[in-house]
Amino acid sequence: MNIETLGIDVGKNVFHAVGLNAIGEVVLRRQFTRSALMRFMGKLAHCKVGMEACGGSQHLGRRFERFGHTVRLMAAQFVKPYVKSNKSDFNDAEAIAEAVMRPTMRFVTLKTVEQQDLQALHRARSLLMGQRTALINQLRAFLLERGMTVPKGVAALRRRLPEVLEDADNELSDRLRALIDQIWQQISGLEARIATLNAEIEVIAATDTACQHLLSIPGIGVLTATAMVATIGDGKQFHCGREMAAFLGLVPRQHSTSGKPRLLGISKRGNTYLRMLLIHGARAVLRGGDKRSDRLGPWLRELKARRPSNVTAVALANKLARIAWAVLAHGEDYRPRLSLLEVA
Template identity: 55%
Template sequence: MNTQTYSCIGIDIGKTNFHVIGLGADGAVSVRSKHHRGGVVAALVKLDAQCFAMEACGGAHDLARRLRGLGREVRLLVPADVRAFVRTQKNDYNDAQAIAEAALRPTVRTVPIKSVEQQDVQLLHRARQRLVRQRTALINQIRAMLLEAGLTAGKGRKVLRRALPILLEDPGNDLSARRRALLASWREEWQSIEKTIAQLESELHNEARNDPRCARLMTIPGVGVLIATALVAAIGDASEFRHGRDLAAWLGLVPRQHSTGGRARLLSISKQGNTYLRWLFVHGARSAREHLDRSQHEWGPWLDELEQRLHPNKATVALANKLARIAWAVLRHGVVYREIDPRQKGLSSSASG
């Protein structure tokens, strides 16, 4: 067994092969090796290192859990931060060395290691998202085929669902036998997709019902089962974020900067971070804007003033930013959202036990 102590071990994760670089106490490369997926854990535990570092990706969490279970310290790094440490040409060993060097810098951001349960919930969301896209594509194809036959249905998925049986049974329309048979098969496919989506959503509802963190998040206006379960699966208790604005920035809901010479210039939102979560928060904010009773809720005057000076879409994003910050407070401090009496002036949204 190698008795040398390494300051950090950088691991470049691949589909089959893993490239490893070990840095000694002086920062020089002391070990350079390549391992197959089946034997990488056994090879890594033989190395006496202060920490093991990897870029955060889908396959990193499983390996990180295995190493941590064996008593090793593991750091998952943000890939964008590692890129600056890659020297000369890009290859697997240079990537592993860049990971090891970046892990030794205190300013490089880390990603919390996800549990199996968190990844399972994320899989439910991804499966549902894929099916929703398939359903939308199928509905658009049905509408296009009907339009070619001179037939139209009103806006909305529910309207089309009610109209399909009538169109199929109407012998007086211009649908040919082939189109009628194809439309019937598409209708069955649509029903199958809807059934699977309902099953996935039922699992997400059960997850939200059994997780107290999700229950606390759903006390926030505009936050439902999808946002609550997706956010908990992505960030857990939000301990990696020091402030609510850090979470909003991670979601890409803050202005992008292009400042120089002491002159600050703010552009449109950065759209960095988790695209799916940002999409959910924006839709949650849009729902809150449309359905919130502004005469009774503390956000009413703020929203009214916001919409007077901003485009509705910008107001929606501003509210999504607000929701993200409140969600951070709810998760970080283990509290529930508390609505403030609108008659109390000078107070903003808060979370309280």
């Protein structure tokens, strides 16, 4: 078999592979278990291997690269147009093999083990934050049913809850008091675990060179910097900052035809977690950012005068994403340029 391109439909325990020769003819169509696939790939001559970017594909890609193969990961929506007729595992594998041969196909960069570890820390932290929020809302709902209101946020609940539990004149029964105390203990345990993850992320940010470069950008803190390094790496898979901003869903969608450009709302593609962090960081910069002496200050003043605050925050997040790409791609700190008035 002279296999030039191999498309693999990734599963949990069963994998379907379709191999194409140099002219695109199918020369292999086989189903493998995980262990059998590893043995087959270890003996196969070096070729181009295509897979959809999904759970487990990063690990497989690193293993296949150790065997000397060239691995290409693609987003699933880019593979779908190449699926012929009905959907099946072998048809999906053949579509992957055909898609990976296209010269204009966009590929996903393989992550290192360190990037995936850092990404796992962020996902675990995000999960714990969601659980804490759900429990806080549950406590506030219990108290509201008994005529007691608590403002939003864990700080307000922390101040108010001891008074509520110690007040013998309210309508809380002994059973509900015990339940509220149990939920609060659970919230406190979640906060301790979140604090541990925060400390670990801060240690990584302090020792990683790319994170230190990103921290020089206004509006980018430890969480955003580490999440960006975990997701994007050095950013060299993008040709320019706008491509990275588009990947994060910070540019308008287009529906242009007949030579007439038509821009729609923000696309919201890509990594929603990283986009959220960038927009929150942009909102932090907006508080007093228009007083900056560099070129960012006049730009923010002019934008805030003619656009709503949320639109301004997204536009600033777009600019921060482009600056972050330049910082990562060139491996340098952010150097703000002075405004024309300051230069004069």
